[in-house]
Amino acid sequence: MKKVLVAGGAGFIGSHVVNELRKRKIEVRVLDNFVGGNQNLGYFDDGVEVIEGDTCRKEDCKKALEGCDTVFNLAAHAAEGQSVFIPVFNAQTNLIGSVTLLAETINAGIRDVVFTSSIATYGKQKKMPIKETAPLNVEDPYAITKKAFEDYLRVYHELGQIDPYIVRFFNVYxxxxxxxxxxxxxxxxxxxxxxxxxxxxxxxxxxxxxxFTYISDVVEPICGIVGNKKLVNNPINIGTxxxxxxxxxxxxxxxxxxxxxxxxxxxxxxxxxxxxYCDTGKAKKLLKYRAKxxxxxxxxxxxxxxxxxxxxxxxxxxxxxxxxxxxxxxxxxxx
Ligand SMILES: NC(=O)c1ccc[n+]([C@@H]2O[C@H](COP(=O)([O-])OP(=O)(O)OC[C@H]3O[C@@H](n4cnc5c(N)ncnc54)[C@H](O)[C@@H]3O)[C@@H](O)[C@H]2O)c1
The missing domain is CATH 3.90.25.10 (UDP-galactose 4-epimerase, domain 1)
Structure with a gap:
């Protein structure tokens, strides 16, 4: 990982990811449309390149991906309950945006893709804590798009185009x-x-x-996930x-x-x-994960x-x- 595109890098989790990658001496470019505001840009050092643009727009994705070797896709309208009232906007941002970025990622010849999925994909479950093998009983449009994009990643991995890392977060704060x-x-x-x-x-x-998982307990593990062969196309729960x-x-x-x-x-x-809440046995085993x-x-x-x-x-x-x-x-x- 030498140069990373962080889509949604101006957001809450994204901006912490940017800081953590910079701490690891990695070059970072951010693509964000600032629907969530641009107040977090003040936390970046001068080395972070910021592009104002939309993942739904092919040209913005193309420009943002130039010279990168890895993509972290965090861009989303991450409002589960609200998504029921705005299914079109939700599908546009969370699915069409992600798929557009994915297509351009493949066109650019970039293989490593990290995607922040969610505990929402599990929906209602009988057994707690929830393991990654549980059926994905999605219950709202937000979860539908997260699950659908996980499937896109799997399919393009099976077509030999990308190496996806799918992390399912819980309630991050x-x-x-x-x-x-x-x-x-x-x-x-x-x-x-x-x-x-x-x-x-x-x-x-x-x-x-x-x-409830503190931000550093998700950011550190995802910044260290790329290159872990056992986690390619192998969704993983991350949280306390x-x-x-x-x-x-x-x-x-x-x-x-x-x-x-x-x-x-x-x-x-x-x-x-x-x-x-989720079982994190897989993260403990494969990432030596421990919420601190x-x-x-x-x-x-x-x-x-x-x-x-x-x-x-x-x-x-x-x-x-x-x-x-x-x-x-x-x-x-x-x-
Ligand atoms: N916060 C949580 O508890 C949690 C839990 C599970 C998964 N996630 C996932 O983690 C990711 C980050 O979540 P967050 O809490 O930091 O949200 P956030 O709203 O703070 O950040 C999302 C960022 O994406 C940007 N964005 C939205 N649509 C865009 C588009 N089409 N093109 C470019 N940029 C766009 C926004 O401007 C914002 O900066 C999301 O994918 C979310 O679904 C978050």
């Missing part, structure tokens, strides 16, 4: 994750609520369990195995930020998966960063492609 997005990222939402002196809101009883309820998470954040705050419970979202950062330490670092930025106004998304489909949780603007 940490500095630089947008705090003004009310639709995803329960950690930054709760932190922002406390900064705004508003009570954190929980859908349902708060006993939903998640494996420590699981907390959403209620416990809210309590921790309140304790650390403002003990005056109280959790507000509102009716549950029908789409919420009750328990979702505890929830308490990760929250301390994230809260410190968030306080530096200050409270943010939530940006509600009024655009819907299916107005007749309503759902209290997404239309109430309660968060």
């Amino acid at each position: 940490g500095p630089r994750q947008r705090m003004d997005d009310p639709y995803r990222g329960v950690v930054p939402i709760f932190i922002n609520k406390c900064l705004k002196k508003e009570n954190p809101v929980i859908f349902g009883d708060g006993l939903q369990k998640r494996a 195995e420590k699981v907390y309820t959403v209620k416990k998470l809210a309590e921790e954040i309140i304790k650390k930020m403002d003990p005056e705050m109280k959790i507000e419970f509102i009716p549950k979202r029908t789409s919420d998966v009750k328990i979702a 950062v505890s929830l308490s330490d990760g929250l301390d670092k994230t809260i410190e960063w968030a306080k530096g930025l200050g409270a943010q106004e939530f940006r509600y998304f009024d655009y819907t492609e299916i107005p007749k489909l309503t759902h209290g949780a997404y239309t109430s603007k309660k968060i």
